[in-house]
Amino acid sequence: MATKRRASAVLALLMTSVVVLAGCSGGGEEAAPQSELYKDPVTLSWWHNASQDGPGKTYWEKVAKDFSALHPTVKIEIEAIETNQLQRTRLPAALLSSDPPDIFQAWGGGEMSEQVEADYLKEITDQTKTEVGDIGSAAEIWQVKGKQYGLPFRMGIEGVWYNKEMFAKAGIAAPPTTFEELNTAVTKLKAINVIPIAVGAGDKWPAAHWWYNMALRACSVDALKKASAEKNFDDPCFVKAGQDLKAFIDTKPFQPNFIATPGQNDPTSANGMLANGKAAMELMGDWNRGTLDTVTTDKAKLASFLGWFPVPAISGSPGDPKAALGGGDGFSCAKNAPAECVEFLKYIVSPEVQKGYAETGTGLPVAKGAADAVKDPALKSILEATSGASYVQLWLDTAYGSTVGNAMNDAIVAIFAGNGTPEKVVSAMKAAASK
Amino acid sequence: MTSANQIRMPAGGASASPAGPHRAGRDSARRADNRRKWYEIIGLTTPAVLIYVMFVLVPMGFAVYYSLFRWRGVGPPTEFVGLRNYTLAFQDPIFLDALRNNAIIVFGSLLIQGPIALGVALLLNRRFRGRAVFRLLVFVPYVLAEVTVGIMWKLLLTGDGTVDALMRSLGMGGLVQAWLADLDVVIWTLLAILTWKYVGFAIILLLAGLSNVPDELTEAAAIDGASWWQIQRHVTIPLLGPTIRIWMFLSMIGSLQIFDMIWVTSVPAVRSLGASATMATYMVDNGFFARLWGYGNAVAVILFVISFVAALLFQRFLLRRDIEGAITGRAK
Structure with a gap:
């Protein structure tokens, strides 16, 4: 017999939130004119995802305090919520109600365009021209149809994090630049009895990112843009991505039983394997520097062997070898948030605040002036690769929205498990788009 | 209870006082x-x-x-979209996998926990030294939170973890499996964990039932020359019927709605491949994570209807005599 409080709790949450919402409809819209800025006392509610105690959380507290000190009429109430809860339940429910938080985490892409369609977000194109100019093309992820609805504070591309000592021991002279070289490196690492690549397929997305990169190499930039904008996945390059991935998986580069390995946050995860010298490589985003630190048993040793290189190119494929996958974190203001919200948003991305953010080591800053504050050599190489990238494609699951993204990730994981096919990934994406 | 009864009750209470109004x-x-x-x-x-x-x-x-x-x-x-979400659910092979897994847990729990619980309860009902300690021990897993149990077993069962090492040192290395990663094994691993946790609950229920079996009956049987086994078989177990049926009912409803243990112990990839999904985890994965809120609600309704019908059928055919008068009306 099993008591299943959780299931009923989740059900009740879904339903009660819905009851609460039923009574609420869109409130009036009274944006304060610019001249009234900082005249009346306002309280901004701020929801972000730095929920774990650490430099990230502490830094946002400091930022809020500093802003209130600069503008005494503004009081900021922070609520730090774990990412999944924030993104999947708290924010959607709060946005449906008439009382959403004023400023909250936004990941851009497909989800943001749905939010804009539902008229949840404040358009900030005119107020943030300077900031967008400073941030550059990364700010486009927080645009919908050319209009700005949010600003990023963290942005980076993904690549392969690797163990330099193991590479040296296996006789790999330089980080691979093509998949052929990567395959050779895998063989050499196996020869010295090392797990070549750790993948946290248990969490689905870390495995799916391998397919994203295959798609990035197989597809032209036009095909990728079309897929994001129109949810059109007819281009044969998406099937090719699955075929390339299957061929790569068949070379057995990953640890055994990867289907149950979690991605990060504990020593048995793919992250933990790289951090503790049990695997030589891991494909992961720029935040990995911070998460590796939390799962390693020896931070100094980790710092001494950790390196980073961009995802290798596939020779002869139409994809741009200098294109990269990336994503970031940003904030948006709710439609009816006070005008001070936009000012606070601008403050968060100002070079000074960004410099402080970079110094926390939790992610890469977006403001140009903050780049000097990045000290870690691996992070520095990501920063260089990011500015050198010809095109940055947002994580495909974010770009296509949760529904298509989730179905896509599931189908990719099936390839990893040995019971999926390249064609099924595309058909699952198409089916989900109509679900 | 009739209305006449209700009126009489307080009056009856009053007549207990010596006053004669x-x-x-x-x-x-x-x-x-x-x-x-x-x-x-x-x-x-x-x-x-x-x-x-x-x-x-x-x-x-x-x-x-x-x-x-x-x-x-x-x-x-x-x-x-009318009933489209319902049709989609029954066309999704993963949802059908979830239904199959729920069925495995429902019947697996009854078939495995039932005999174990009955045996242990009969044993613990006899007087022997240390009985209180044994009773406490079998009940401990049930007292632990489901999430705690899930995480504990997840750690014990990781590849080359405690369980694997223990089995190898006992010479059972050949039986070692990828307990939580092998798609054909994981549901049985989960069933084993659920059994470990909930068999204590069944035992406690049955022990309570056993204490209601009058000593006179077993003594009378003993005087008539019945052996211990015969007494259990022909006197005690038949009298335990109501308790066993109530336990079956609770176990079945719990198994249909099982969520926590699966969610904590089994990683998202294994769930999404259908190997360990249950209706409840499928509902959350699709409703919240794929953000198909309408669809998620449809799955919730299916889960509700299945549990409700199962509960009604069980009450109609098995629990009828036990709860007569309380729910099903007066016996004819």
Whole structure:
């Protein structure tokens, strides 16, 4: 017999939130004119995802305090919520109600365009021209149809994090630049009895990112843009991505039983394997520097062997070898948030605040002036690769929205498990788009 | 209980006092008692009924309503699609896997826990040294939170973890599996963990039932020359019937709605491949993570209907005699 409080709790949450919402409809819209800025006392509610105690959380507290000190009429109430809860339940429910938080985490892409369609977000194109100019093309992820609805504070591309000592021991002279070289490196690492690549397929997305990169190499930039904008996945390059991935998986580069390995946050995860010298490589985003630190048993040793290189190119494929996958974190203001919200948003991305953010080591800053504050050599190489990238494609699951993204990730994981096919990934994406 | 009973009860209570009131006074006292009783009923049940309606019935109504829409949880639901979400669910092989897994857990729990619990309960019902300690030990896993148990077993069962090492040192290395990673094994691993946790609950229930079996009957059987086994087989176990059926009922409903243990112990990839998904985890994975709110509601309604029908059938055919009068009306 099993008591299943959780299931009923989740059900009740879904339903009660819905009851609460039923009574609420869109409130009036009274944006304060610019001249009234900082005249009346306002309280901004701020929801972000730095929920774990650490430099990230502490830094946002400091930022809020500093802003209130600069503008005494503004009081900021922070609520730090774990990412999944924030993104999947708290924010959607709060946005449906008439009382959403004023400023909250936004990941851009497909989800943001749905939010804009539902008229949840404040358009900030005119107020943030300077900031967008400073941030550059990364700010486009927080645009919908050319209009700005949010600003990023963290942005980076993904690549392969690797163990330099193991590479040296296996006789790999330089980080691979093509998949052929990567395959050779895998063989050499196996020869010295090392797990070549750790993948946290248990969490689905870390495995799916391998397919994203295959798609990035197989597809032209036009095909990728079309897929994001129109949810059109007819281009044969998406099937090719699955075929390339299957061929790569068949070379057995990953640890055994990867289907149950979690991605990060504990020593048995793919992250933990790289951090503790049990695997030589891991494909992961720029935040990995911070998460590796939390799962390693020896931070100094980790710092001494950790390196980073961009995802290798596939020779002869139409994809741009200098294109990269990336994503970031940003904030948006709710439609009816006070005008001070936009000012606070601008403050968060100002070079000074960004410099402080970079110094926390939790992610890469977006403001140009903050780049000097990045000290870690691996992070520095990501920063260089990011500015050198010809095109940055947002994580495909974010770009296509949760529904298509989730179905896509599931189908990719099936390839990893040995019971999926390249064609099924595309058909699952198409089916989900109509679900 | 008839209304006559209700009226008589307070009067009967009054007659316990030595006072002997006049007939007319007794009538008006009876009416006042009656009125007070209704006030009590209304006063005491209203909060519960209100909460029940607001947080159970109304949300259930909303769930049915939302299940008829194609709705992503952004803006109000507007795209009415009728029963399409229900059709989609039954066409999804992963949902069918979830149904199969729920069935495995329902029947697996009954078939494995039942005999174990009965045996252990009969054993613990005998007098021997250290009985209290044994009773405590079998009940400990049930007291632990499901999430705690899930994480504990997840750590014990990781590749080359404690369980694997223990089995190898016992010479059973050949039996070592990828307990939580092998798609054909994981549901049985989960069933084993659930058994470990919930068999204690069955044992405690049966022990309580056993203490209600009158000693006179077993003594009489013993005097007639019945062996211990014969007494258990022909006297004790038949008298345990109501307890066993109640346990089966609770176990079945719990197994149908199982969520926590699966969610914590089994990683998302293994769930999404159908190997360990249950209806409840499927609902959350699709409703929240794929943001198919209308679809998620449809799955919730399916889960509700299946549990409800199973509960009704069970009550109609197996629990009828045990709860006669309380729910099913008077015996004919």
